[in-house]
Amino acid sequence: MPVKQIETIAVTGATGFIGRALVGRLAALGYGVRVLVRPRAAKTYRAGRGVEVIVGDLAQDPALERLVAGTRAVVHCAGRVRGRSSGFRATNVAGTRRLARVVARQSAQQSLVALSSLAAREPQLSPYAASKRAAETALAEEAEATGSAPWTILRPSAVYGPGDRELLPLFEWMARGIAPDLGPPDARFSLLFVDDLAECIAHLVRAGAATGAVHEVHDGQRGGYTWDDVARAVALLSGRRARRVRVPAPVATSIAGANLVARSLFGGAPMLTPGKVRELRHPDWVCDDTSLRSATSWKPAVRLEEGLRRTLFPATGAPLEVPQVH
Ligand SMILES: NC(=O)c1ccc[n+]([C@@H]2O[C@H](COP(=O)([O-])OP(=O)(O)OC[C@H]3O[C@@H](n4cnc5c(N)ncnc54)[C@H](OP(=O)(O)O)[C@@H]3O)[C@@H](O)[C@H]2O)c1
Known part of the structure; x- marks a missing residue:
């Protein structure tokens, strides 16, 4: 449905994997989009048509006030997803609380859609998971304290798509014929293509009213x-069946420990940490989207095979052709 008049949506995390897809979708729907971009990223960030940039950080009230002023809704995609344990709370918990306070001060009518994670279901697994659960609690506390319009929290499963840095390397290994076996063999998990998540958020924004609920998606x-x-779905695309290579838990943990030390010596935010290994080895990351389906009419459109094709072979606009698997 086209947007009747230009309404502006504020987005944090616009330079990230999910935020980029969301900004593109909101702009395509005709919304004005105002994005928060950190100073370092602002040097290279290319704002598309209808996108206004506020340079700042989740730690800065004035930047957050400029970000949300007069907007119809705020979508909070910014978050720390990798790195040592020390940084998660500052960004994910304190940053989320600060944003919620600023939104509540501006208007009780503004809705806030916040991206949590399925990891919040198992906060004991890692500092990241604990911070995502604590961020959800912070939002509930702020809404209670200020009596502000409630939020909607989305807990996506693992999200993949073009531009992803976490799952893509694993899919690429599979396409080359190697399937690293990081978790228990019977582990189950849900997935979500990034454009579908962007569409789901846009749907919530269009619907206006926040649900005040936590929805898995x-x-x-x-x-x-x-x-x-x-691995089977990747094999259909690559024409090559991947050989499973078991990575025993102690080996993965040792690699993660060494990775932490190396990153603390040479800089950068490590992705594979002992906490991430515990998340990977968790047997059940299956979502239950019952509450989302009863609260909205949004439906996902991209199945795994199509999502993998767009992720692994993004230049191929052609319909999916199934090559011979040997
Ligand atoms: N990807 C998934 O599979 C997945 C699954 C479930 C939930 N999520 C959640 O979805 C959200 C986005 O994830 P993503 O995969 O898009 O991560 P990402 O690519 O790492 O993007 C993170 C974004 O947050 C911004 N950011 C980080 N710290 C900030 C701060 N202090 N102030 C302002 N902005 C800050 C980053 O800015 P810079 O560019 O300046 O670093 C970047 O734009 C996160 O909350 C994550 O927990 C992701």
Whole structure:
């Protein structure tokens, strides 16, 4: 449905994997989009048509005030997803709380859609998971304290698509014929293509009223996938069946520990940490999207095979052709 008049949506995390897809979708729907971009990223960030940039950080009230002023809705995609344990709370919990306070001060009518994670279901697994759960609690506390319009929290399953840095390397290994076996063989998990998540958020923004609920969201595959299912889908695209290579838990943990030390010596935010290994080895990351389906009419559109084709072969606009698997 086209937007009747130009309404502006504020987005944090616009330079990230999910934020980029969301900004593109909102702009395509005719919204004005105002984005928060950190100073370092602002040097290279290319704002598209209808996108206004506010340079700043989640730690800065004045930047957040400029970001949300007069907007119809705020979508909070910014978050720390990798790195050592120390940084997660400052960005994910304190940053989320600060944004919620600024939104509440500006208007009680503004809705806030915040991206949490399925990891919040298992906060004991890692500092990241704990910070995502604590961020959800912070939002509930702020809404209670200020009596502000409630939020909607989305807990996506693992999100993949062009521009992803976490799952893409794993899919690429599979396409080359190697399927690293990082978790238990019967582990199940849900997936979601990034454009579907962007569309889901846009749907919530269009609907206006925040649901005040936490919704899990996935690609429509009830019961999720195993790594074998994913490897089979990649094999259909690459024409090469991947050989499973077991990575025993102690080996993965040792690699993660060494990775942490190396990153603390040479800089950068490590992705594979002991906490991330515990997340990967968790047997059940299957979403239940019942509450989302009853609260909205949004439906996912991209199935795994199509999502993998767009992720692994983004230049191929052609319909999916199934090559011979040997
Ligand atoms: N990707 C997934 O599979 C997945 C699954 C479930 C939930 N999520 C959640 O979805 C959100 C986005 O994830 P993503 O995969 O898009 O991550 P990403 O690519 O790492 O993007 C993170 C974004 O947050 C921004 N950011 C980080 N710290 C900030 C701060 N202190 N102030 C302002 N902005 C800050 C980053 O800015 P810079 O560019 O300046 O670093 C970047 O724009 C996160 O909340 C994550 O927990 C992701």
